[in-house]
Amino acid sequence: MRAKKYRDWTKEQRRKVVFSDVNHFFVQGQRSQHIRRSSEEKIRDSHINQHRQEKMLWGCFSYCCVGSLQPIEGIMRSPQYIEALRRRAVPELEKRYPDGSRVFQQDLSPCYTSKMVKNFMLEKNITILDWLDYIS
Numbered sequence: 001m002r003a004k005k006y007r008d009w010t011k012e013q014r015r016k017v018v019f020s021d022v023n024h025f026f027v028q029g030q031r032s033q034h035i036r037r038s039s040e041e042k043i044r045d046s047h048i049n050q051h052r053q054e055k056m057l058w059g060c061f062s063y064c065c066v067g068s069l070q071p072i073e074g075i076m077r078s079p080q081y082i083e084a085l086r087r088r089a090v091p092e093l094e095k096r097y098p099d100g101s102r103v104f105q106q107d108l109s110p111c112y113t114s115k116m117v118k119n120f121m122l123e124k125n126i127t128i129l130d131w132l133d134y135i136s
Contacts, residue, residue, distance in 0.1 A: 005130060017129060018067075018093060019105045020060035022076050026053065058084045060092070062102070067092045078114040090124055105129040 006014075056072040058081070070084040093102055104126050106112045121128060 015063035016097065016102045017105055018060050018062040018089070018102050020058070020089065021107070022056060022058040022072060022109075025055050025057060058088070060089050060104075062096065064096055065092070076109070076111050078111045078116045081111050081117060082120050085120065085124075085126075090126075093126065100125055103127050103129050107131070 056076060057069045058072055058076070059069040060067040067088055070088045072080050072084065074080070089104070093104070096102070104121070106128065108131055111117070
């Protein structure tokens with residue numbers, strides 16, 4: 001799908017879009033198992049403690065480069081998102097696009113569209129790619 005607004009963009013304009021997303025990743029395989037029992041006991045199902053370790057990472061990339069990943073503690077909320085932008089995206093954007101010609105893409109997650117994040121984007125002069133007027 002392409003937005004109507006951007007379908008006539010040149011290749012050069014499209015190359016200035018910086019894509020971003022956050023995702024959960026499982027570490028140490030799909031499951032970790034710990035057995036808690038005394039040495040004399042036979043192993044029973046109730047002794048096995050299974051859990052999946054999950055990490056949330058945020059990152060961005062563009063035509064020219066891949067940004068580094070930012071670990072997110074807990075649930076992604078506006079303050080964590082702003083911290084990820086401040087630590088990872090803003091320095092990369094300023095380095096790769098010193099003239100400010102880039103366009104930043106993010107989805108419509110509430111933590112990305114909050115007033116706090118919008119103010120941060122305005123302060124840092126980051127243009128956001130609109131998610132309006134989609135066509136097939």
